[in-house]
Amino acid sequence: MKLGTAKSKALCAAEGWEWQDKWLGLELKPIKRKRSVEANARYWVIVTALGDEVGMSKAEMHNEVLSEFHGYELVEFRGSIVKKPKGRSHNLPSETFTGLMFIAEKWAADMQVRWGHVE
Numbered sequence: 001m002k003l004g005t006a007k008s009k010a011l012c013a014a015e016g017w018e019w020q021d022k023w024l025g026l027e028l029k030p031i032k033r034k035r036s037v038e039a040n041a042r043y044w045v046i047v048t049a050l051g052d053e054v055g056m057s058k059a060e061m062h063n064e065v066l067s068e069f070h071g072y073e074l075v076e077f078r079g080s081i082v083k084k085p086k087g088r089s090h091n092l093p094s095e096t097f098t099g100l101m102f103i104a105e106k107w108a109a110d111m112q113v114r115w116g117h118v119e
Contacts, residue, residue, distance in 0.1 A: 067083045
């Protein structure tokens with residue numbers, strides 16, 4: 001939407017802004033819903049319990065879940081071949097994080113792994 005100079009000056013005055021005779025842009029984009037602290041805590045409790053069950057650290061199990069969710073590539077690291085997930089979890093919106101959570105919960109259910117209560 002374009003505003004004429006008079007409308008732009010009036011808008012600036014109404015908002016208490018100083019008028020400058022410059023072109024301004026406005027970008028509208030969808031807002032990403034972030035996952036909740038509770039969902040994140042629940043995920044880590046499950047991943048930790050899974051890791052404990054199979055003798056892996058929570059970071060190692062997290063990479064296994066990420067590899068299942070995003071896919072992975074095999075890379076050489078210090079003389080061994082390891083899975084490198086094709087994606088990470090830090091930027092996942094809540095709708096996508098649900099899929100990551102589903103994998104961890106399904107694995108725990110399949111392995112009959114119980115996890116603690118999250119407040």
